[in-house]
Amino acid sequence: MPQPEKPLNPDSSPEDWFGAEVRYWRHRQGLKCSELGPKAQVSRSIIEKVEKGTYRPRRALVQELDLILDTGGVLDRSWGMVFGDADKSTPDADFPSRQGAEDTIQVHEDRILGRDSSTPLSGSSAPVDRRAFLAGGLAALAPIDLISLVTPTTAPDIPGEIRLRDVALLERVADTIHRMDNEHGGGGLVSEVASRSLTWGVSLLPVKCPEPLRPQLLSAVARLGIVVGASQFDAYAHDDARISFRLAAECAEEGGDWHLRAKTYSFMARQAIWVGDPDTGLTDAEKGLVRSDRITATERAMLHTARARAFGKMGDVSNTLTAVGLADAAFEQSNPSQDPPWMAYYDHSQHHGDTAHALYDLSIRAEQDPARASERFEIAVEGHGDAFARSRAISRTKWASLAMAKEDPYRAVTLGHQALDDVGKITSCRAADDLRELSRFAARHPAMSEAADLRERIAATVSP
Template sequence: MTRGEGGPTIEPDQRPPTVADQLAREVKRLRKEADISQRVLASMIGYSRQYVTMTEWEDSNLPSPEVIAAIDNALEANGALVALRAQADGDRQARRRTAATSPATTDEPGKSLTANVFSPFNLESVPAEYAPELGYAGAVAWSDVEQVKEATRRAATAENLHGGGSANTAASQQLYAFAPLVRRRTAPDTRRALFEAVGNLSGVAAFAAFDIADFATADQHSRFALWCADAAGSWELRASTLADMARMTAYTSGADNALSLIELAQVRSDRLSATTRAMLSTLRAQFLAALGRTDETLAEVARSDDYFADSTPGEDPPWMCYYDEAEHLGSTGKALIPVALARNQMELAAPRIGQAIRRQGQSYPRSRTFSLTRLATLTMRIGDPKEAAKLGMQAAIQAKTLHSQRIRDELQVLSRASIKHLAIPEVNGLYSALTDDTEMSEMPK
């Protein structure tokens, strides 16, 4: 695939300056003028040195209002930094609107796009395991793309309702049925939509496999989804696929490797919707929390809240439909659990998770079960064990309708947290339910 025609590529050092860049320079100037080191400033505002360093980086994400307000106060800027941060936020939103409507910055199907610079794949070579080199007759019609999208919706719905298991088999079958479409002749105005649709289906199949601990299949499908994203030049699909790969990596290889993937997903975040940015920041917060970097976790959650406040669902790609208010509350609540435990302050995380549970309806029983289990475990550790037992029993009952190895694993964590409270009858009953081999074996295969 060749590079698309157009204006010259802007190198990093030639990128037009933004108000956010001006803010970063002003923070650095005022700090140096006050003869204060980054470490000292960090201690003055109650954040880590690494986060202060990030506020002075140009071409970085915009710091949260709370952090800038603290720095403004510490450096006696008399509101100048706060005002500049507000101006930077307005500039950021204006740039997003311009990027969304300008043909010069819109990735068009059929052309090589900037995303390909970062691709680890040979984009001229279609993965043979998904689309063997056979004779494919006919061109792809828009109705074919709609069929792929409908198959993806069915697979995603089945996974949300029942977990992996049968959903994994069905999603993989649909993927292998539709993947060969990427070898057929495609009109320029259909090409990108096709590759995004097939890539999205591959991502759903990957997560269904991951949910039942079929990690090899999950990795293979994820890589094909990433290939589709890069071949289409879709920054949105690329970011979402890398985010899913980061989730899987956190589960199998630890938070440090996952953090590297999520920061790769954030490359050129100016091309992403506010909802996608919120999702990426939430995951980054989860990985920072797992690494014990609590100050940075709090700052990243605040950043994610800012992005989510800017969300416009109608502008999101279809695969981001799951990231609604309930998902945001549950995911940021999950990120804050290690912080709440470290500081023995349940209120840092519990209210968000509780709100998520109240908003997670019948369409997302798996998400609700995760939230119930996490809140029960947090409450069991630093809250009221009786309340934790009540929440835990709700989770255990719901889990019987789902086939998810990850839910089983989280229930085992709750079981271990219950041990020190077994003298309480309600907790003892929960522990028996969680450790009863007969009950666990009733989970669908």
């Protein structure tokens, strides 16, 4: 038999009164704590602590509870009376006396929950009756019917001859996918848009093209292959990403575009390193540096950073530090006016975040000083805006893991919750894996309740 809930004492304090209000509205909806928690994307224990007055929730969580419990905004208004604007007074307002924090987590299907979120839909039910759909609304059709309702029935329009406007459109599509990928991650809708776009781009390669325009077409398809491959890499569609990168490399080689060639090999290196093959990653980075006189200082810095990350995964302290030094020296010579427009992402923040990853591996694997990596992660996090939410989330998660494993676990908890605020808004398998790593490091502190709360929130955000 389930144990009855212990009565609350709403007159003890404002926090106890607020907790009693949460329980009142939960009971009105007939929900248990174990049912309300998942709906609000937090753990059962967090709901219990809020109701007992021992945990101060962020306002965003309270607003989510208002929606779920259909209170008409009562809890949000109550939060303002009980807790005031404490959340705004300090970034660590959720950690009085080093207590753990929790917030609503925007987790949806096809987001960060799993590794196979981009599995294509196949098959269909009976033909769609469009009149029935218009008359009966969404309830008249099963989800698979809706897929067939909007699936194009004709092939994409392929021009009879390539014109400058076709190349310009390819470039704009690549820019759009690049922006979407950085803001939202590579899974879900971004993955679908990216894959379809590359299919269309490749279909233009056999089309008749004026010879002076051919190099521009090849460069445009190469750039599209890079951004699509990056999106697939982020979604862990690794085989697809390798094909996209290989296509990009071939187009860049044929078109004589050394800048795109360098960028392609940089991504190929990063993917190989990520999947546990740093030796191949190092080879790819070295290939990118062939004829380094033909690429910019920023691109050289990018490739030396890839070399550093490969050496870091190998635990090779000397070569990692040498490669980081070469990357820093090259970046000091960077001149944005000499870089292709699409290299603008590799700025001060990106460079420090990328090199920090290499130094992170030295700290974890070779017992090197963690301060060097921490300083660079901090620069990266502070410099990345919302346009690079994924980069900010990944750098902050790694920074939290480093602090949890080697420095201050309480600081790590703060960083971890801040990273989760970003991660809950994006679709990234890479970010999910980094959170799992943070959870494993947090498990090393079994007596620390704040670490346990962080692990609970991570578990509510990512699948095991």
